[in-house]
Amino acid sequence: MDVITKERTEPKTESETVCLLAKTRQAVKTKQAVKTKQAVKTRQLALSLGCNANGKTVLRDRYMAYPLSVSPIFRLEADGSGKNSALEQRAYLYRMNTSPGLLAGDRLGMSLTLHADAQLYLADQAATKVHTMPEPEQAEVHYEIKVGERATLEFLPEPLILFADSAIQQISDITLHPTAGLSWGEIIVPGRLARGEHYQFHECWSTLRIREPNMREPANMREPAGSVWFTESMRLLGKNNRFNQSALFAERSMMGTLVLCLPSNLANREEINQLSHSIDALETETLKVASSVLPGERGLFIRAIASTTRELQASFKAAINQVRKLRGQAPLPYSMS
Numbered sequence: 001m002d003v004i005t006k007e008r009t010e011p012k013t014e015s016e017t018v019c020l021l022a023k024t025r026q027a028v029k030t031k032q033a034v035k036t037k038q039a040v041k042t043r044q045l046a047l048s049l050g051c052n053a054n055g056k057t058v059l060r061d062r063y064m065a066y067p068l069s070v071s072p073i074f075r076l077e078a079d080g081s082g083k084n085s086a087l088e089q090r091a092y093l094y095r096m097n098t099s100p101g102l103l104a105g106d107r108l109g110m111s112l113t114l115h116a117d118a119q120l121y122l123a124d125q126a127a128t129k130v131h132t133m134p135e136p137e138q139a140e141v142h143y144e145i146k147v148g149e150r151a152t153l154e155f156l157p158e159p160l161i162l163f164a165d166s167a168i169q170q171i172s173d174i175t176l177h178p179t180a181g182l183s184w185g186e187i188i189v190p191g192r193l194a195r196g197e198h199y200q201f202h203e204c205w206s207t208l209r210i211r212e213p214n215m216r217e218p219a220n221m222r223e224p225a226g227s228v229w230f231t232e233s234m235r236l237l238g239k240n241n242r243f244n245q246s247a248l249f250a251e252r253s254m255m256g257t258l259v260l261c262l263p264s265n266l267a268n269r270e271e272i273n274q275l276s277h278s279i280d281a282l283e284t285e286t287l288k289v290a291s292s293v294l295p296g297e298r299g300l301f302i303r304a305i306a307s308t309t310r311e312l313q314a315s316f317k318a319a320i321n322q323v324r325k326l327r328g329q330a331p332l333p334y335s336m337s
C-alpha cells in the first residue's frame with residue numbers, strides 16, 4: 001500500500017517569513033473586526049440621567065454589572081440665598097472598576113444618556129491598567145453617549161496605563177445635541193515609568209465620533225442615529241514607535257486629548273478665540289499644548305503632552321473651568337481641580 005505524505009511548507013527566506021507573519025496578523029485582525037461588528041455590544045454600565053421637578057440632575061435608570069459601578073450622586077451645596085442654587089443642579093459621579101485592570105480579550109462597555117437640561121461631571125476612582133497580553137490579543141472599551149438638549153457632560157477619566165506587550169482599542173460614539181455642551185478627555189501613560197518601562201506596549205487605538213441626533217424618530221432600527229460631524233482616530237505605537245526616544249516624548253511621556261464642544265448659543269468665533277487663548281496660556285516648559293477649531297466652530301480639539309499626569313490633569317481641568325466661565329457657571333470644586 002502506498003503511503004501518501006503531505007509535506008509542510010515552510011518559508012525559505014526571511015522575506016517570506018515576514019510576509020507570512022504579516023498575512024497571519026491581518027487575517028486575525030479581520031476576524032476580530034468581523035466578530036466585534038457582529039457581536040452584541042457588552043455593557044457593564046448603563047446610566048440615564050434627567051432633571052427632577054426642582055431642576056436637579058438625578059439618576060433615572062442605572063444598570064451595573066461586574067466590574068463597573070458608580071458612586072452615589074454628589075452635588076455642591078448652595079448657601080441658601082437663592083443666588084447660587086444652580087450649584088445644586090449639577091450631579092457629580094465617580095465611576096468605579098473593581099477588577100485589577102484590562103486583560104487579553106476583555107470587552108468593557110458603557111452607555112450614558114443625559115436628557116434635556118441634565119448636567120453631569122463624571123470621573124474615575126482610579127487609573128485603568130492594561131496588562132501584558134500575547135500578540136495579537138487586545139482589550140476593548142466601548143462608549144455610547146447621548147447628550148440631549150441643553151444638557152452638559154464633563155468626563156475626565158483617570159489615566160490609561162499601558163503595560164509592556166499590551167494592546168487596547170477604545171471607541172467612543174457620542175450623539176450631541178446642538179444646544180448641549182461636552183468636555184471629553186483621555187490621558188495615556190506609556191508604561192510603568194517608575195520601573196523603567198517606557199513605550200513597551202504593542203499599540204493603542206482610540207477612535208472618537210461625534211454626531212448630530214436625529215430630530216425625528218427613526219423609521220426603523222437600521223436608520224443611522226445621526227450624521228457624523230467630527231471624527232478622530234489615533235493609533236499610538238509602542239515598541240515600533242520610532243519617535244519614542246526623541247527628546248520631545250522622552251521628557252514629556254504623558255499624552256492627553258481633550259474635546260471641548262460649546263452649545264450653539266456660544267459657538268462663535270469670538271468665544272472660540274477667547275477659549276483658545278486661555279488654553280495656550282496653560283503651556284509651560286514641561287507641558288506642551290496644541291489646539292484646533294472643531295468643524296462649524298463648535299469648540300476646540302486639544303492635544304497635550306506633559307512630564308507628569310498631575311500637570312496634564314490640572315491643565316485639562318483648568319480648560320474645563322474656562323468653558324464654565326464662558327457659560328457663567330461655577331468652577332470645579334477644589335477637590336476636583
